[in-house]
Amino acid sequence: MNGNDEVGPGLVRVRLDLSYDGTDFSGWARQRERRTVQGELESAITTVLRLPEPVELTVAGRTDAGVHARGQVAHVDLPEEVWEREGGRLLRRLAGRLPWDVRVWRVGVAPPGFNARFSAIWRRYAYRVADHPGGVDPLLRGHVLWHDRPVDVDLMNEAARLLTGEHDFAAYCKKREGATTIRTLLELSWERDAQGVAVATVRADAFCHNMVRALVGALLLVGDGHRPVGFPGEVLAGRVRHSAVNVVRPHGLTLEEVGYPADELLAARAAEARNMRTLPGCRP
Structure with missing residues (x-):
């Protein structure tokens, strides 16, 4: 190619x-x-x-x-x-x-x-968490993580708002040689579905390795009361992995949708996406 x-x-x-x-x-x-x-x-x-x-x-x-x-x-x-x-x-x-x-x-x-x-302009993932004290519905067990403490969705949403936008997500990524960890997080929000499962919607222009699962791990610490609302944002600003943030298990994560621009913009988007990104004021 x-x-x-x-x-x-x-x-x-x-x-x-x-x-x-x-x-x-x-x-x-x-x-x-x-x-x-x-x-x-x-x-x-x-x-x-x-x-x-x-x-x-x-x-x-x-x-x-x-x-x-x-x-x-x-x-x-x-x-x-x-x-x-x-x-x-x-x-x-x-x-x-x-x-x-x-x-x-x-x-x-x-x-x-x-x-x-x-050519993709965003990817949308969902991460599903059940916090019912009895565990996960057996019919959902392969797609839902069980968290053994109740989580507060409102607190997690408050913390999530501090993470959206363009940032260096090095603290939430497994570093790969020669690859940037700068991403634009377009959406990060939680809601309960009809079965009471807490579902995180995570949408970004692209994701680096382990990014979604690490973000969910940090937000669960807020949701279950282990850490304050500002904790995930502090980890982000530190730009290094934090020992308290677990990369949650993969089975709760699903790639739901990929977005593309209008046909006439596909080639230009592909060329743009190949460029190494830096934050304003940062050298490559």
């Missing part, structure tokens, strides 16, 4: 919208000798299209082991003649080839300039 996301000659870029239960996957990214979502999908596409070489998917958000997705987006570049011949049957064939815990719901030709990862 080249820098301006032009598709190679003789190829067509195909967008896939999919979901998966992450329980039995070692995350999205392909790994040798481990079961991953990318590995299963690439194998299925290569098989049903009878391709001589394996395909390679690009994804909007690389989820960790145990994390689920309801609104994941990926793209793959396929030979034009293969797409013309087989594209209309690809969805049904994938349904017959993929395992039960990953499903593709839509496939179609992507608009010019589309890149599943770099």
